[in-house]
Amino acid sequence: MAIPLQAIEREEAFQRLLYRSVTLQKTVPGAMLRVEAPGFNWAGAAGLRDRVSGAPLRPGDGFHAASITKMFTATLCLQLAEDGELDLDRGIGAYLPNSVLDDLHVVRGLDRGRFITLRQLLGHTSGLADHFSDGRPLDDGRSAFMAELTNDPERLWQPEAMIDWTRDHLTAHFAPAAGWHYSDTGFVLAGLVIEAVTTMPLHQLYRAKIFRPLGMHETYMLFREAPTSFAAAVVSQPYVGDLHYGGLRSISADWASGGLVTTAADLARFLQAFVEDRVFRDHRSRQSMMAWRPTGERGVSYGLGMRHFNLEELGAPGFGELWGHTSFLKGFMLYWPSADAVICGTENQSEAAGVFSLLRPVSSLVPAILRLLAPG
CATH class of the missing domain: 3.40.710.10 (DD-peptidase/beta-lactamase superfamily)
Structure with a gap:
């Protein structure tokens, strides 16, 4: 079956976006993205897994979930x-x-x-x-x-x-x-x-109650257990400015607030299950997590372990809302109801200002991703 031209153009546009992220933002070693929407699934990467080895980043590589762990x-x-x-x-x-x-x-x-x-x-x-x-x-x-x-x-x-x-x-x-x-x-x-x-x-407990039931075979707790597969052991290394943050054993301090290593595919698998209410036995549990409370930051509210972004208040009229979680290391696991789209990935650089400034503290990739996914 021939792939519709629009889908091909969108895939090319996403790949250009990733290349733009690592070429225009000189401090970003690599960027990866996975998008799952009705009739369109795509995963890509650009740049390097880390600056020391110079190995290319691949769409299936692991990365530090950081605060997405919450x-x-x-x-x-x-x-x-x-x-x-x-x-x-x-x-x-x-x-x-x-x-x-x-x-x-x-x-x-x-x-x-x-x-x-x-x-x-x-x-x-x-x-x-x-x-x-x-x-x-x-x-x-x-x-x-x-x-x-x-x-x-x-x-x-x-x-x-x-x-x-x-x-x-x-x-x-x-x-x-x-x-x-x-x-x-x-x-x-x-x-x-x-x-x-x-x-x-x-x-x-993560593995018994969440990862194994949902088939998240590449996600594990850094420094507390061995990588769960060869693929999970290949990890994109995050930086904080020039600091190789991923090389610090002391980041074991992240633990329950940010200690997981994961892949974009595993995050998408979890978020799809959450969207479809397959994570809990009682739908009221999901509702409790999504009981948003103002944070004092314009356009941003918080539930239980979840961030909510009002895109109208953040200067994007007609785009609606985003929810999920983001991280200090510019990782993101987000659902966009307007397009029924799950968006997961990372730039692996906390101090990258980026060329898009719609959402904070969201990766600069996200606003451009929404524009490419926007219906019509």
């Missing part, structure tokens, strides 16, 4: 709630010991750590500080925790150590449910709750 952590919590193993609205002091929670969340002399709920952790409304980005920046612009990662690059971080670091260096922002503040620390606590109620390692 949607999987939230999904796991909702599944466990369906199983009756935890309660999203119960204080996490019911699951975690005082040694973890004491003095972690103190506002106006009141220690509220034990009363924070999982729903607040997953929705970034706990008031907890974010160990990754909070605190006074250093002279070179790095956060204090980023300096920890780069100064001791071989350290394997345990989640309790990240909580201790936050307690020792940062203070909470507001009482639980009194505002919105992005917190990787909150997702580390959520991961600890998951392990406490199941008595299983987090990476094993």
